[in-house]
Amino acid sequence: MSDPIIKVEGVSKSYGGVKANVDITMGVERGSITGIIGPNGCGKTTLFNSIVGYHPIDSGSIQFDGQEISHLLVGDIARLGMLRTFQQTRIYGKMNCVDNMQISVSHRGDSKFSMFASRKGEIKDRAEHLLEFVGLYSKRNLISGDLSFGQQKLLEFAMALMNEPKVLLLDEPTAGINPTLINGLIDRLRRANEELGITLCVIEHNMRVIMNLASHIYCLANGRMLANGTPEELQNDQRVIDAYLGGH
């Protein structure tokens, strides 16, 4: 790996007796789309939580953009430019879509954000533009909690883009999305990566999606790193087939 923006080295995390992550080492190349796959309960979400500072890790090191971040808190890491979306989808349910978008602007030091900024002009235009990008423009004035689960998922993705992060960690972005919409979503993820220059790291159970999207994939099993490589390499890796792909 020539230029990793995220570097995870020897990270372990257990919940009481459950060893959710054991000695995980991985990297995410700057500008890439990297995938993470593995059976249910193998520790994918736990790894995301460790990276974004949601909980302290037991041992190991995590670097973002050359800086050690394993001791930082969620908010600090977000303000460095690394965001995550949630497997369960989290939005501000009593606010309408445009408001959800407008409050998702970046809070990084170099941004123009101000606590008491007006909500007209540039911020609003960008909010509406991104809602259009994910196909929610006509829903923009609806209370976001009234949207369907799939629509909320799209809104959460748009909110993350509004923040202009350097890296976006997506926890199962296509779960609950209508199969006919999935191609559109893959296309949008790719455009976010290419046009907006956001590095993506994607947890995904949908093999068609992840094999299409990612240039490099990591496979976890039982909390350990089982294998990694290009989609083709993983599809032909006997250990991955045994642990995960077997049924396909």
Add this chain to the structure above:
Amino acid sequence: MSMTRDTKVTYGLLALFGIFGPILFPDYTLSIAYLWMMVLMASTWDTLGGQMGYNSLGNITFFGVGMYVSAIVQVSFFYEGGVAEYTSAMGSIKPEFTPAEYFWGLGLGILAAGVVGLVLSVIFSSFMFGLRGPYFAIGSLGLAIAVAEVTITIDYVGGASGISMPLFPGDIEFRSTFFYILCFVLTIISHFLLRWLYSTQFGLAINAIRDDEDKAEAMGIPTLAYKRIGWAIPAFFMGCIGAVAGNMAGFIDKEVAYPIPTFGIFMVAMALLGGKGTLWGPVLGAIIFHVIKEATWTYLLNLQWVALGLILIINIVYFQQGIMGWLQTKYPERFGIVVDTSTVTDADGKEAA
């Protein structure tokens, strides 16, 4: 600030009432002054409670502290004997303040009350915002009770026997009018400050904290900074209005300064009745609540508490979103809430639907 016609008419009517009410009904001047005070309390409570979702039962703390701070400032600035001598005489010392001394003292007192309230809220913020939901509510109530108890142990401010406030240099009618104007003006200032704040990113940030604080944190919103400001604003205004209320009462002690079971609860009840989390809900709630309270006081003396309790029960059981919330769901267009715009087409509209 852009306003709809409804809003302009509402402001016009309120202004007419605020200006001509006391002229037409001079006997009710102080009652209307209390009405504005309730509007201020409910509206500023709602910043933290309604807009940010932290249901404080302790905002009355700043009211009481403000009252005492103002008393100290008013006495210490112009009475040579000092505060301790003044309070230990238990009201038998009546210094002759000139009008200029009195009004300067009062002005500085109100300002100091606001500032001390604000500083106190920032101190509270450092440990209170670790609590969420009912724990924050009960914790803040505990703060109010604790501060009230501590106050009466301080002999410097008269201990349990309280403080007689400096005498107003003017006749009783002028006195009522003067305090009326103070209450009205403070309420107007707080209202327009909140109106502006809610129109900025600040308004959305505190709403986001209310809806999902962990998500807000994960999106990089500096939540603690917002929460601090979200409490500092009510604390400042509660301090100021406490200073005014202390002078209106003429005598302050624990009961006057920390009316936890009355004003402390009323401000929450009024915001819930009118509709929490809206700019106008607490205003409407305060007006209705005050009118009912005064009317039942006059006509149903013994049943006043029963009547108020009944309203609260109906509110909580049948109208949880309050009057404004109910109106907004019933007549969304009147509030500029566009539910759907089928006229505007976008490329993926059908797809996402």
